[in-house]
Amino acid sequence: MSTLPPLPTPPAGGGTSRPADVAKRVLPPNPKAAAFVALGFTLVLYLVELADVILPGNLDHGGVLSRQADGLDGILWAPLLHAGWSHLFSNTVPVLVFSFLAMAAGIGRWVVVTAIIWLVSGVGVWLVGPAATYTVGASGLAFGWLAYLLVRGLFNRSLGQILVAVVLLGVWSGMLWGLLPGNPGISWQGHLFGALAGVFAAWLTSRGERARGRKAAPEIPGNLGV
Incomplete structure (x- = not known):
């Protein structure tokens, strides 16, 4: 039988997870850049709402108008619009926290995940949202990012990400009631489709990551036959 040289012995402790390794899977690789992006996006929301207050037109009419052809373009603009300052204030902290953590x-x-949530949430509202009603707000994105953060650890098989999901679920579990109908003036449709999009985005991105990992992994030679 043919023999091959033994495989190199892994360094001591190589099979254990160190705090630094866990942090790499939980926090953005460049926290300052991620914070800048999260703050920048939130600032855009405030500038748009300020423009809505100052300008004579009603920018909220640029939201999603369900099942109307002229309401399709609202899919692109609805997450940037809000029905008043209180609506925007209620979305600010979730948008900041979830968008930052989603950049891990x-x-x-994050851009890919956000685009998926943005489009799927908007299309869902257009299909099943209330008739003759404009739907606006970034809460669909917030629910999408939260769902993405809650399930990505399961798809990635990452203990650190699962622990983050447990913490988020403990702090923000009350948000999940927004997935159910019954609260007038609240687009549970946007929340639900945003959350479904977040789960889909987590599955899709983790699947691509595993595929790239398989391609990058070197082949381990085995014993050759006689």
């Missing part, structure tokens, strides 16, 4: 895999990955 990098800003590029």
Whole structure:
């Protein structure tokens, strides 16, 4: 039988997870850049709401108008619009926290995840939202990011991300009631489709990451036959 040289012995402690390794899977690789992006996006929301107050027109009519052809463009603009300052204030902290944590895999990955949530949430509202009603607000994004953060650890098999999900669930579990109908003036449709999009985005991105990992992994030679 043919023999091959033994595989190199891994360094001591190589099989254990260190705090630094866990942090890499939980926090953005560049926290300052991630904070800048999260704050910048939130600032845009405030500037848009300020413009809505100052300008004579009603920017909220740029939201999603369900099942109307001229309401399709609202899918692009609705997350940037809010029905008053109180609506925006209620979305500010979730948008800041969830968008920042969702950048753990990098800003590029966050852009992909956000685009999926943005489009799916908007299309869902357009399909099943209340008739003759404009739907606006970034809460669909917030629910999408939260759902993404809650399930990505399961798809990635990351203990650190699962622990973060447990903490988020403990702090923000009350938000999950927003997935159910019954509260007048609240778009549970946007919340629900945003959350479904977040789960889909977590599955899709983790699937691509595992595929890249398989391609990058070197083949381990085995014993050759006689």
